[in-house]
Amino acid sequence: AVLPLVAGSPARDAVPLAECVDFAGDPVGVDQAGGPRPLGAACDAGAAEADAG
Incomplete structure (x- = not known):
């Protein structure tokens, strides 16, 4: 389950x-649910990226 912020x-x-990179040092482009990441000035901590609103 993905718990939203x-x-x-x-x-x-x-x-x-x-x-905001993975274990290989590559930029993370999606969150656990497959949504785009980041959606703001930085990445959200945890597996889910909150909507910008």
């Missing part, structure tokens, strides 16, 4: 883009 969560945009 709530508005105001400290996990939103918590990971700088330079650190």
